[in-house]
Amino acid sequence: MNNLLFEYMDEAIDIINKSTKIFIASHVNPDGDNIGSSLSLALALKKIDKEVFVLSTDGIPNDFKFLPGSELIQDYNESMGPIDLFIAVDSSDVDRLGKNKDLIKTTNKVINIDHHISNTKFGHINIVNPKASATGELIYYFIKRLNIKIDKDIATNIYTAINTDTGKFSYDNVSSDTHRIAAELLDAGADIKEVNINIYESSSIERTKLFIKTLGGLKTYSNNKIAIAKISQDILTETNTTLDDTEGIVSFIRGIGPVEVSCILKEISEKEVKVSLRSKEYVDVASICGVFNGGGHIRAAGCTINSDLNSAESLIVEEIIKKIR
Ligand SMILES: [Mn+2]
Incomplete structure (x- = not known):
């Protein structure tokens, strides 16, 4: 201080x-x-x-x-x-x-x-x-x-x-x-x-099923240095969960050994996707989110992309790849 x-x-x-x-x-x-x-x-x-x-x-x-x-x-x-x-x-x-x-x-x-x-x-x-x-x-x-x-x-x-x-x-x-x-x-x-x-230590069974479903769709890029999972409204409905229940998934993904940047994409609507990013050692994820008018901290940041889930994925991956070495 x-x-x-x-x-x-x-x-x-x-x-x-x-x-x-x-x-x-x-x-x-x-x-x-x-x-x-x-x-x-x-x-x-x-x-x-x-x-x-x-x-x-x-x-x-x-x-x-x-x-x-x-x-x-x-x-x-x-x-x-x-x-x-x-x-x-x-x-x-x-x-x-x-x-x-x-x-x-x-x-x-x-x-x-x-x-x-x-x-x-x-x-x-x-x-x-x-x-x-x-x-x-x-x-x-x-x-x-x-x-x-x-x-x-x-x-x-x-x-x-x-x-x-x-x-x-x-x-x-x-x-x-x-x-x-x-x-x-x-x-x-x-x-x-x-x-x-x-x-x-109080995750519900529903939330656990959301984790399983989400992680089941995990995709990696750049030699597993980037890992991304998508959460659609359909997955939330299917598992009887809400966006609050997604807390913790992005940190879990960062916990995978080779991963430097973890990302989850949360579908709000067909034209709105919320993005959460975490990094481990050197990538400034706040600057990546800044490209999409978001922000946060160097190791934890977020932004909103106005597009569908798949387009949001391509856009964010393109930006993350630039920062991976
Ligand atoms: Mn704070």
Whole structure:
């Protein structure tokens, strides 16, 4: 953490102290960092008697419903009153806020807390550090700076944010600080057993069948350095699953020895395909996704291609091949 970020945090704390109704929102297709960061910050601000609303962007995936405070996540409605302060977490740009993006225009106080390198600094105060392994890491420093004690529930949420965004502390975004923070979260009582069982050890039989079907269609290119699997709407229907259930497939594929880049293509409609990319050692997948107006991190990124599944496959393979050596 550099001093400048602490300065921004102090400015943010000043605004928080002057605000009564605080709204926290994050990005579309919620993930562990998004939800864990939102909930830990909300629980902390409640401890200093703030009225806090955590806005739902796309609901909450089943895997994360066990998180303390998850019942706080709700859709915005006008009865909540005008937005005094809006805090966006883990969202690289305004569009990532999905259905809540227009709400930030209704307030002149927006705090943007994020770790994406592509962050557009759309807040009035931007606490953005691409070196943080997860937004949860920044939230940890922020809560400490607010002088709020990290209790068991807050610790479990921050631990989830960091654990999920680092592939269980394995990606190269992990620093010694990440581990020091995790150690402190364990001391504060983070329930890592609950985290592991709920997030990594509770796949349904349906989801397992989706994995089998999807992996059955795995294709490889460039001497097995690229591996791609497609998930059509038909496969989802056949296995009685949803796109939420595809979580984890792309990481699994990267786990195959020779694979440098893994890719899954998810059919949203006949003209829309969501692409998730992961890389192992040297390919910057954020730059590949950038070709299609997407983005993310060097080792994990995504984009949307407006075409059918097969055309999307050809387009993305063409771009990945350019980066393989
Ligand atoms: Mn994140």
